[in-house]
Amino acid sequence: MNLMFTGKRLVSGNSNFSGLIRNYLPKRFILFLFVGLINTGFGYGLFALLIYLKVHYALASLLSTFIGILFNFKTTGVIVFRNNRNILIFRFFLVYGITYLLGLLFLYITNRFAISNYIAGAVWLLPGAIISYFLQKSLVFRFRESK
Numbered sequence: 147m148n149l150m151f152t153g154k155r156l157v158s159g160n161s162n163f164s165g166l167i168r169n170y171l172p173k174r175f176i177l178f179l180f181v182g183l184i185n186t187g188f189g190y191g192l193f194a195l196l197i198y199l200k201v202h203y204a205l206a207s208l209l210s211t212f213i214g215i216l217f218n219f220k221t222t223g224v225i226v227f228r229n230n231r232n233i234l235i236f237r238f239f240l241v242y243g244i245t246y247l248l249g250l251l252f253l254y255i256t257n258r259f260a261i262s263n264y265i266a267g268a269v270w271l272l273p274g275a276i277i278s279y280f281l282q283k284s285l286v287f288r289f290r291e292s293k
Contacts, residue, residue, distance in 0.1 A: 175279065178226045182275050185221055189214035193267055203253050203263045211246045215239060227287035237286040245278050 189210050196206035219238050223229050249270050256266035 174226060174283075178222070178279050179275070181221050181225050182279075185214065185218045186271055186275070188217055190267060190271065194264060197263050197267075203257070204250060206263075207246065207250055207253060207267075211242060211249075215242045218242075222282065223287065227282070229287050234286050238282070241278060241281040241286055244281060245274050248277065249274055 192213060193206055193210035196209060197203065201209070215238065219235055220230075223231075223234065223238070252270050252273075253263065253266050256269075257263070
């Protein structure tokens with residue numbers, strides 16, 4: 147067995163992909179991604195529905211983000227960060243305000259290149275999720291990772 151030191155953990159050099167994920171990524175981040183799939187399906191589904199209904203992309207993005215925040219706050223707070231303090235909703239909104247503006251900028255730029263709002267919204271999902279995780283972890287649900 148090949149062992150490597152990653153700075154925080156001693157891990158096996160196992161070539162098994164799932165083993166690599168478990169060893170190198172924090173469990174909380176993996177859980178965040180899983181819960182994020184549920185949240186993303188909800189939010190993007192609403193966004194796509196609004197675009198289909200001919201709502202302007204800025205309003206469609208705003209409405210799907212706002213409604214999604216309420217849903218995401220509970221799923222992310224309780225399931226991922228084990229925190230159900232409702233007072234944190236204001237910080238949570240701040241984080242989503244930041245990611246909304248970044249996403250809106252992305253949609254604006256892609257519209258300039260005549261890229262479909264459906265595709266642009268889907269492409270934004272991963273960068274938006276990564277930005278959101280780190281902002282939530284540092285600004286909303288502050289805690290220390292278990293060692």
